[in-house]
Amino acid sequence: MREKLILTLGSLGTVLMLWVIYTVFLGLPAEILQGDIYRIIFIHVPAAITAYCLYGVAVIASVGFLIKRNFVMDSLAVSCVEVAQVFTLVNLVTGSIWGRIIWGIWWTWDLRLTSQLMCFLLYLGYLLLRPAVSDPTQRGVMSAILAIFAAADIPLVVMAIRLKNVRTQHPQPVLETGGLDPSFVAPFVVSMVALMLIGTALVLIRLHQESSRREIDSLRRELHAV
Amino acid sequence: MGSREPMNRLRFQPGWAIFLGKAFASFLLLMIVELISLPVFGVFYNVPWVDSFFPLLLIMVLATWGITIAGSAFSAVTVNVRLRELMLPVLLYPLLIPLLTAAMEMTTALMNGESLGGANSGGLRILTAFDAIFTALAVYLIEYILVL
Amino acid sequence: MDVRNFTYMVYGYSAAWLIIVGFVFLLVSRSRKIDDELKRLKSLVEDRESEPR
Numbered sequence: 001m002r003e004k005l006i007l008t009l010g011s012l013g014t015v016l017m018l019w020v021i022y023t024v025f026l027g028l029p030a031e032i033l034q035g036d037i038y039r040i041i042f043i044h045v046p047a048a049i050t051a052y053c054l055y056g057v058a059v060i061a062s063v064g065f066l067i068k069r070n071f072v073m074d075s076l077a078v079s080c081v082e083v084a085q086v087f088t089l090v091n092l093v094t095g096s097i098w099g100r101i102i103w104g105i106w107w108t109w110d111l112r113l114t115s116q117l118m119c120f121l122l123y124l125g126y127l128l129l130r131p132a133v134s135d136p137t138q139r140g141v142m143s144a145i146l147a148i149f150a151a152a153d154i155p156l157v158v159m160a161i162r163l164k165n166v167r168t169q170h171p172q173p174v175l176e177t178g179g180l181d182p183s184f185v186a187p188f189v190v191s192m193v194a195l196m197l198i199g200t201a202l203v204l205i206r207l208h209q210e211s212s213r214r215e216i217d218s219l220r221r222e223l224h225a226v
Numbered sequence: 227m228g229s230r231e232p233m234n235r236l237r238f239q240p241g242w243a244i245f246l247g248k249a250f251a252s253f254l255l256l257m258i259v260e261l262i263s264l265p266v267f268g269v270f271y272n273v274p275w276v277d278s279f280f281p282l283l284l285i286m287v288l289a290t291w292g293i294t295i296a297g298s299a300f301s302a303v304t305v306n307v308r309l310r311e312l313m314l315p316v317l318l319y320p321l322l323i324p325l326l327t328a329a330m331e332m333t334t335a336l337m338n339g340e341s342l343g344g345a346n347s348g349g350l351r352i353l354t355a356f357d358a359i360f361t362a363l364a365v366y367l368i369e370y371i372l373v374l
Numbered sequence: 375m376d377v378r379n380f381t382y383m384v385y386g387y388s389a390a391w392l393i394i395v396g397f398v399f400l401l402v403s404r405s406r407k408i409d410d411e412l413k414r415l416k417s418l419v420e421d422r423e424s425e426p427r
């Protein structure tokens with residue numbers, strides 16, 4: 001049942017993504033100012049939104065683990081953080097490539113890119129901490145606390161970067177104009193849905209791996225106890 | 227017999243009180259170091275710190291408290307972890323970036339002769355917000371760490 | 375300019391796809407290792423249980 005669910009989610013997401021790519025490449029005209037590169041927004045922004053949703057779920061699962069000490073919550077937290085890291089990396093790389101074309105530089109310390117990088121680094125620490133703790137309960141508690149601290153830091157990061165840009169008056173590269181052209185909305189929304197489906201499928205796979213790992217741990221304990 | 231009294235009294239204190247005590251001790255230590263290095267840096271780097279000493283002191287106090295509370299919380303988290311000397315900075319530095327950025331921006335403003343009001347008050351808000359949020363989080367969550 | 379734009383856009387999409395596919399490969403290889411380990415441990419437990427006391 002579970003495998004069927006993963007397969008359905010994954011294939012549905014992939015099919016939707018293929019539709020998006022087809023529409024984006026062939027169905028939409030080239031924009032005057034930016035040329036073809038603007039099409040990358042259809043992966044860049046939905047990846048960021050999916051990543052934020054997954055981080056949110058991870059933080060909620062972490063709080064749930066601290067309250068209930070249910071290891072499924074801990075597994076959910078780590079699975080969501082891992083998949084969110086992948087999508088954040090996609091966002092950073094596509095954003096960097098886009099920036100190279102539009103602004104001529106591979107990187108700039110503007111609000112969006114920097115806050116995404118900080119998100120990535122904070123939760124990378126989370127993923128680095130987990131293998132370093134041997135006891136499962138301790139590992140769950142420490143990672144949960146780290147996840148909560150990291151999530152609390154993100155709004156402060158946004159405020160700090162805004163302060164820095166205002167004070168030194170860096171030119172703020174504006175990535176999005178006000179509204180979105182109606183013909184863009186459909187591929188954008190479908191792309192978001194597709195990436196969320198793919199993300200959910202990956203989280204479910206990772207969850208299954210975590211439960212297998214717990215089974216391995218309990219079998220090992222049983223063997224050593226004999 | 228009499229020498230056991232302080233230890234017994236310490237054992238029955240709530241966890242967060244011990245934690246705050248440790249954080250405050252580190253805070254005092256850091257403040258002493260900073261107050262000593264401020265004149266030294268002022269001399270060697272030719273920084274005009276005397277004119278804006280009190281706003282600078284305010285920034286120093288707020289930022290140092292932020293560093294101490296986050297550092298103490300993370301040191302409690304990494305106390306039993308492999309490679310703990312490496313884990314603590316790896317985990318702590320990304321977290322401190324907004325605090326350090328805000329403090330640096332405001333110090334730059336002060337050194338340029340501007341005041342802390344107006345356009346620069348955003349930095350003070352960030353420092354206060356950081357201190358408030360992380361003190362609250364650390365004190366609340368420390369029970370979960372110390373129970374283990 | 376247009377050709378360069380298009381090339382970089384292809385780079386961008388390929389990079390995104392490569393990252394996700396790379397992660398899927400990582401998950402699959404981890405799954406295989408975990409399943410092997412699980413099988414090994416289960417057979418060890420069964421051997422121990424079927425041993426004559």
